Amino acid sequence: MRPDRRSLHNPGMTYVRNSGIIFSAIDREVLALDDGGKFFTFNETTAAIWQYLEAPRTLPAICSHLADLYDGDPAEIEADAGEVINRLVSNDLILRHQK
Numbered sequence: 001m002r003p004d005r006r007s008l009h010n011p012g013m014t015y016v017r018n019s020g021i022i023f024s025a026i027d028r029e030v031l032a033l034d035d036g037g038k039f040f041t042f043n044e045t046t047a048a049i050w051q052y053l054e055a056p057r058t059l060p061a062i063c064s065h066l067a068d069l070y071d072g073d074p075a076e077i078e079a080d081a082g083e084v085i086n087r088l089v090s091n092d093l094i095l096r097h098q099k
Helices: 044-052 059-069 074-090
Strands: 013-017 022-026 029-033 039-042 094-098
Touching: 013 059, 013 074, 022 044, 029 044, 039 044, 044 059, 044 074, 059 074, 074 094
Parallel strands: none
Antiparallel strands: 013 094, 022 029, 029 039
16 A cells, blocks of 8 residues: 555645646657756656646645546545656655745
8 A cells, every 4th residue: 555645645745747847748748858857757647736736736746636637536646646747746846835
């Protein structure tokens, strides 16, 4: 069982792509390059989150978007989305802002 990641996300927190990241969508994946030259490959789900974060979004909005795209247990979607968001934030690929 995965740890509960919801506590790491404040309900008023929004997330948005870091505008300094160069990226290209290829099929259902995204290739990204940060300003330090580090290369990232996003799978289909991470790519869906990345594409959705063209504008600031909350974690509940991200989860709702993913639920529209994929069948799955809402709690599992939330846990998975939280993990992806944490990885993207920790790599400075997306930025978070408190409302």
